[in-house]
Amino acid sequence: MVLLGTLIAAAFVLPLWWTVASALRPQRETFATISPVSLWTLVPRDLTLGNFTRLFDTDFAQAMLNSAIVTLGTLIGGLAICAAAAFALAVLQFPGRAVFFAVMVVSFLIPFDAIAIPLMSIFRGAGLENSYLALILPGIGNGFAVFLLRGFFLGIPSELTEAARMDGLGWWGVFWRIYLPLSRPALIGAGLILFVFQWQAYLWPLLIAPDPEMKVAPVAIAQFAGQQGVDFGAIFAGATMTLLVPLLVLLFFQRYFTQSVSASGVKG
Amino acid sequence: MVTTPDTRTAPRSARRLGGGRGRRSGRRRYGDLPIALTFLLPAVIAAVVLRLWPTARAVWDSLRSTPLGVEPTRWVGLDQFRWLIDDPAFLNSLKVTLLFGIIVNPLQIAVALVLAVIFNERIRGAGLMRTLVFLPVAIPQSVSAVIWAVAFRPDGPLNGILDRLGIAPQGFLTSPGQALPSIILVVSWIGVGYWMMFLIAGLKEIDPTLYEAAGLDGAGRWARFRHVTVPQLRRQLAFVLVADTISNLLVFAPVQILTNGGPNGRTNLIMNDVFERAYTQVDVGAASAATVVVVVIALAIVLVQFRLLSRGSD
Numbered sequence: 001m002v003l004l005g006t007l008i009a010a011a012f013v014l015p016l017w018w019t020v021a022s023a024l025r026p027q028r029e030t031f032a033t034i035s036p037v038s039l040w041t042l043v044p045r046d047l048t049l050g051n052f053t054r055l056f057d058t059d060f061a062q063a064m065l066n067s068a069i070v071t072l073g074t075l076i077g078g079l080a081i082c083a084a085a086a087f088a089l090a091v092l093q094f095p096g097r098a099v100f101f102a103v104m105v106v107s108f109l110i111p112f113d114a115i116a117i118p119l120m121s122i123f124r125g126a127g128l129e130n131s132y133l134a135l136i137l138p139g140i141g142n143g144f145a146v147f148l149l150r151g152f153f154l155g156i157p158s159e160l161t162e163a164a165r166m167d168g169l170g171w172w173g174v175f176w177r178i179y180l181p182l183s184r185p186a187l188i189g190a191g192l193i194l195f196v197f198q199w200q201a202y203l204w205p206l207l208i209a210p211d212p213e214m215k216v217a218p219v220a221i222a223q224f225a226g227q228q229g230v231d232f233g234a235i236f237a238g239a240t241m242t243l244l245v246p247l248l249v250l251l252f253f254q255r256y257f258t259q260s261v262s263a264s265g266v267k268g
Numbered sequence: 269m270v271t272t273p274d275t276r277t278a279p280r281s282a283r284r285l286g287g288g289r290g291r292r293s294g295r296r297r298y299g300d301l302p303i304a305l306t307f308l309l310p311a312v313i314a315a316v317v318l319r320l321w322p323t324a325r326a327v328w329d330s331l332r333s334t335p336l337g338v339e340p341t342r343w344v345g346l347d348q349f350r351w352l353i354d355d356p357a358f359l360n361s362l363k364v365t366l367l368f369g370i371i372v373n374p375l376q377i378a379v380a381l382v383l384a385v386i387f388n389e390r391i392r393g394a395g396l397m398r399t400l401v402f403l404p405v406a407i408p409q410s411v412s413a414v415i416w417a418v419a420f421r422p423d424g425p426l427n428g429i430l431d432r433l434g435i436a437p438q439g440f441l442t443s444p445g446q447a448l449p450s451i452i453l454v455v456s457w458i459g460v461g462y463w464m465m466f467l468i469a470g471l472k473e474i475d476p477t478l479y480e481a482a483g484l485d486g487a488g489r490w491a492r493f494r495h496v497t498v499p500q501l502r503r504q505l506a507f508v509l510v511a512d513t514i515s516n517l518l519v520f521a522p523v524q525i526l527t528n529g530g531p532n533g534r535t536n537l538i539m540n541d542v543f544e545r546a547y548t549q550v551d552v553g554a555a556s557a558a559t560v561v562v563v564v565i566a567l568a569i570v571l572v573q574f575r576l577l578s579r580g581s582d
Contacts, residue, residue, distance in 0.1 A: 001386065001389050001391050002391045002393070004386060005386055005387060005389075005391055005393075005394065005397045006393070006397065008383065008386065008397070008401065009396075009397035012400055012401045012403070012404065012461070013400045013403070015415055015416065015419060015457070016403065016404070016415075018419075019415050034423065034424060034425050034428040036428060036431060036432060037425060037428035037429050037431070037432050041425060041428070080310075081310040081311050081314060084306075084307040084310065084311065085307060085308050085310070085311030087307055088304045088307035088308040089308070092300050092304040092307065094301040094304040095301065096301075097304070100308055100312060103312060103315060103320075104312065104315050106320075107316065107319040107320050108315060108319065109566075109567065109570050110319045110320070110563060110567070111515075111517075111518055111563075111566050112318070112319070113520065114518060114539075114559065114562045114563050114566055115319060115323050115326060116322075117326075117542065117543070117555055117556075117559055118322040118326040118329060118556060118559060119318065119321075119322035119325075120546075121322075121325060121329070121552070122317075122321060122322055122325055137314070137318065138318055140314060141310075141315055141318055141319075143315070146311060171300075171303045171307075172303075175307070195406075196406050199406065200406070200407075200408050200409060201408075202408060202410045202520070203520050203543070207547075217408070218408035218409075218410040218411055218521075219410065221408075221410060221411050221414055222410040222411075222413070222414060222521070222524075222525050225414040225417065225525070226525075235414060235418075236415075238411075239414060242408055242411045243403075243407045243411065246403065246406030246407055247403060247406075249406070250399050250402065250406060251399060254395050254396070254398075254399050255395065
């Protein structure tokens with residue numbers, strides 16, 4: 001079983017391993033090491049960072065920075081908005097809660113990519129194209145994150161809230177001092193969902209931020225690869241950078257993400 | 269995305285929704301409304317502005333025609349949809365999307381299920397292995413597509429491997445017969461780790477005594493898988509089936525980057541068709557009508573999900 005698992009995991013990683021290996025070898029060897037295929041296809045013989053230095057002579061550095069800004073903005077804004085909504089839906093009692101819940105469910109059943117093109121018309125009408133705001137906004141309202149957090153919040157004993165309310169703590173205090181500190185795993189899970197959504201984003205940035213200054217890394221790499229006389233070494237270097245970020249994030253938060261997908265119910 | 273299994277929390281929320289506590293003091297009940305709105309409004313506004321409004325906008329735009337993206341627009345009613353149905357390119361994209369879906373969805377779910385069972389075992393390093401299988405999910409699809417584009421080249425590593433095995437080089441993305449299977453390979457490499465995680469979460473919730481009981485009855489590995497694992501995973505499988513089908517309906521970056529719909533429209537999945545209409549042909553009306561078709565298909569798939577799940581909870 002261990003052997004089988006290792007082989008499968010290796011098969012999934014192989015293309016990425018080859019990507020990193022190709023990023024670290026001189027550009028002239030990219031294809032030279034392929035035919036015939038040998039161990040040297042996967043192991044760079046002469047290590048070099050030349051691909052990375054050439055990459056950063058292009059506007060890719062700006063694209064990486066844009067991706068980082070947009071992803072961080074999404075994480076902060078998205079967690080705040082989704083956690084607040086989840087708190088209202090899980091803990092507060094108010095008339096019309098069922099209606100709000102229904103509106104959220106129906107809205108988030110509509111896949112974002114499907115309506116990206118009409119949304120572009122709306123954003124352009126509002127003069128939002130080529131802005132960080134336009135890139136961040138679609139990432140912050142995430143139905144999946146809201147429902148994950150709501151499920152977790154529902155599992156927190158209401159006695160805690162009642163006691164705190166008795167002691168005169170306001171709802172913001174309950175949210176901030178009781179629910180958020182107790183919900184670290186769910187917040188990390190929701191953060192992972194937001195991160196993956198935004199770090200991936202391709203269609204929307206392609207539509208709304210065509211300006212070279214505003215390009216995000218996934219778009220920059222795709223367009224880079226589409227040019228005449230492609231610099232494959234630099235492309236592999238760029239791919240390596242965009243894959244190292246999620247690799248590190250996932251390795252660091254490994255134990256949280258089974259929880260994050262099993263969503264509600266685990267602790268409930 | 270919404271209907272992840274949620275049964276355990278249902279009784280609690282039902283209790284809270286129940287009238288008893290609320291009726292006790294009407295003043296306090298309404299007293300929560302302003303604070304609830306401040307918590308909720310940002311998300312509700314995001315939902316309306318980012319999902320409902322553009323959907324309404326797509327419907328509205330689909331009823332009008334804006335030739336070459338230049339004003340003035342004129343009202344054409346349902347003509348856009350009639351034109352779409354008469355457009356062989358659109359019909360082709362529907363056909364390709366259907367064929368793609370029929371192959372890719374069962375394939376991905378079967379693979380994800382097998383992977384889930386393997387990586388749910390208590391083996392050393394299972395966590396790391398899972399992470400590695402999941403990794404392609406978190407990498408931008410456009411980047412994965414660019415990597416695979418190089419891999420599929422005539423002088424790329426896949427042909428390099430075939431060469432070692434003494435097999436003639438293949439066209440892959442340029443071959444009419446191999447282009448769609450190549451896209452399926454890439455999309456599955458990207459996606460199965462994601463669906464695997466949902467199924468692993470489901471496997472963890474299965475009561476181990478069920479396996480013990482089956483073992484006492486003399487059930488082998490396969491029998492236990494068929495008679496315990498699969499029925500117990502019904503809800504997760506239904507969810508994954510629907511969520512996967514929708515996500516495969518929306519595949520875009522790999523197609524646009526690897527084949528741009530070619531050769532000869534063989535891989536022109538519907539999102540690539542919509543994008544071409546909006547971006548290259550600048551035909552807002554037709555793109556909007558095609559968008560409406562995609563949204564309707566997606567919602568129809570979700571309705572099927574509700575059917576499957578409500579039957580599953582009997």
